Every structure is written in structure tokens, then in C-alpha cells.
Amino acid sequence: MRKLFEFIRSIYVVVLFVALEVAAISYYAHSTHYTQARLLARSNQVAGGVHGFFAGIRRYFSLGHENRLLLGRVAQLEERLAQYEEAETNARLDSYMQDIGESKYRFVTASVVANTVNRAQNLITLNRGRQDGVVEEMAVLSPDGAMAGYVVDCTERYAVAMSVLNTSFRASGKLADAEYYGSIYWDGLDQNVVILGELSKYADPKPGQEVVTTGFSQYFPADVLIGWVESASLNETRTAYTVRVRLAAEMSRLNEVVLVGNRDFYEIRNLQQSEQIEQHTRND
Incomplete structure (x- = not known):
């Protein structure tokens, strides 16, 4: 029992200080509507900061999953871009060649x-x-x-x-x-x-x-x-x-x-390979 009294005596100053602080804050908080609003805003700010901290931690651990989703999206867009570029190139070359006009070729x-x-x-x-x-x-x-x-x-x-x-x-x-x-x-x-x-x-x-x-x-x-x-x-x-x-x-x-x-081409080749041409070639 004596040790308990000695322990209480050693900390009673701190306990008394904390109790007085709590009483003062409580009195201040309930003194006016203005102080109540300020304390409520400050408590919400602290709570928001805590929630934001833990939300940041959750986002950090989800970055790998989000990165994989982004890479998949990039691959899809790159494939579409390649298709568009190929189509555009072929269309441009076709248009250019059509401008040449009718010829032997x-x-x-x-x-x-x-x-x-x-x-x-x-x-x-x-x-x-x-x-x-x-x-x-x-x-x-x-x-x-x-x-x-x-x-x-x-x-x-x-x-x-x-x-x-x-x-x-x-x-x-x-x-x-x-x-x-x-x-x-x-x-x-x-x-x-x-x-x-x-x-x-x-x-x-x-x-x-x-x-x-x-x-x-x-x-x-x-x-x-x-x-x-x-x-x-x-x-x-x-x-x-x-x-x-x-x-x-x-x-x-x-x-x-x-x-x-x-x-x-094929008309000329067929002519060159005709039977008449082969006969003249054999005679040579």
C-alpha cells in the first residue's frame, strides 16, 4: 500500500496537470459557438490528415496493379496507332500512284x-x-x-x-x-x-x-x-x-x-515461247 501511495505521489503533479488541461479545454470548447466550430474544424483536419496518410499507403501498394493496367492500355493504343499508320501510308502511296496515269506499266x-x-x-x-x-x-x-x-x-x-x-x-x-x-x-x-x-x-x-x-x-x-x-x-x-x-x-x-x-509481259513471254519460235531456235 505504501508503494502505491509513493507512486501516486510521484505522478500526482502530472495527473493534476492533465486533469486541469482537460477541464480547461472542455470549458473553452463549450464556452461559445465560435470555439466549438474552430475545434470541430481542427479535429476534422487532423482526422482528414490521418485518413489521407493511410490512403496514400494503400495507393502505394496498389501501384503495381495500376501500372500493369496502364501498360496493357498502352499496348492496345500502340497496336491501333500502327494500324492507322499502315492504312494512312498505303492510302498515300495508292493516291500517289494513281496520279501517274495509264501507261504500259x-x-x-x-x-x-x-x-x-x-x-x-x-x-x-x-x-x-x-x-x-x-x-x-x-x-x-x-x-x-x-x-x-x-x-x-x-x-x-x-x-x-x-x-x-x-x-x-x-x-x-x-x-x-x-x-x-x-x-x-x-x-x-x-x-x-x-x-x-x-x-x-x-x-x-x-x-x-x-x-x-x-x-x-x-x-x-x-x-x-x-x-x-x-x-x-x-x-x-x-x-x-x-x-x-x-x-x-x-x-x-x-x-x-x-x-x-x-x-x-505475259503476251511477250508467250510469244517468245511459242512453237514457231522454238522451231526457229531448233533450226539454229
Whole structure:
């Protein structure tokens, strides 16, 4: 009992102070309506702060879930944006090609679905097929009209083209503003350079000179830009040049293409393969 009295005596000052403070605050709080309103506002502010603190903690732990929802939404928007951009690009290219007017050649635009540049046999897959007017042997040009390849197979909705960066690719080319021509092919070494081989020793190619198609090829119209002379060297017999040509088409950045078809191609080919022509060939 004595210890209890000693404990009460040691803290009675604090207890008395707290009791007086409570009594004073109670008297102050009930003294006027103004003080009641102020204390109520202050208590609401404190309570609001406490609730806000715990709400912030709850929001923090829910950030992961919200972030996943936002990422999903971003992915959906990116997909829609890609669809809109593809549609806009195709519409723009189609409009541009329609302005060219009727000619010996017909034009179709397409987007590149797949494209390789680091193999020996590189191919380009396009999002247009037979239902869009695409057929085999159509030329494939970059959007600015440079040689890129030619179509080798089609389905109803897609086409595959042989890239100019394919060791099986062949076309005819010449120096611009000159009559000397040779064979265009890729040696499989540099994805930015093709070879113009068997060019006459009288051609005298100069670095920077334009190289274009001849029109003799069954795939490409005449004067399609291939690239520019990088260097040239005579063969061992000094009868022809082998010319390194830097490509005008940026094959590693090919996203859209223009397909060019010769309206007379099949008529000419059928004529060349007719029985009469074969008879004359056999006689030779």
C-alpha cells in the first residue's frame, strides 16, 4: 500500500496537470459557438490528415496493379496507332500512284511484312497478293523509285519477292546516259553494294556516276535507279569492267514498296515461247 501511495505521489503533479488541461479545454470548447466550430474544424483536419496518410499507403501498394493496367492500355493504343499508320501510308502511296496515269506499266503499293539482309538468299515478304493485283515477275521498288527486287511467288493476300541482296538475283543495268550495259548481281559481301559485271571496256565508268536499268529485263522498266558507281576494275583479259555499285535503296530500312507490272509481259513471254519460235531456235 505504501508503494502505491509513493507512486501516486510521484505522478500526482502530472495527473493534476492533465486533469486541469482537460477541464480547461472542455470549458473553452463549450464556452461559445465560435470555439466549438474552430475545434470541430481542427479535429476534422487532423482526422482528414490521418485518413489521407493511410490512403496514400494503400495507393502505394496498389501501384503495381495500376501500372500493369496502364501498360496493357498502352499496348492496345500502340497496336491501333500502327494500324492507322499502315492504312494512312498505303492510302498515300495508292493516291500517289494513281496520279501517274495509264501507261504500259501498272502499279501496286505494299508494306513490308518481313525482310532479311544478312543471308545469301534474302527475301522480302509483302502484305499484298493476287486479290490486290500482285503477280509473279512484278518489279519491287523503294518508295523513291529505286530497285529493290522482284516478286517470285504469291498467295491471295501475300507475296514474296527476291531481294536485290540475293545471290540468285539477276537484272540488266547500264551507266546513265550511256549505251553500255551489263549484268546486275550481288556477290553476297556488302549489303549496300551490288555488282555491274561484263560492262564494255569502252564504257569508262566514273565514281558517282548513276547506274540504271536498261529495260531489257523482264522485271524492271527502263531507267529505274539502281545506285552509283563506287569503283571499277578491268578483268584479267582487260576486255570488260566489273563495277561496284552502291545501292540507292536502303534495304535494311525498307518499310513500304511500290510494285510495278508490265501489262505486256505475259503476251511477250508467250510469244517468245511459242512453237514457231522454238522451231526457229531448233533450226539454229
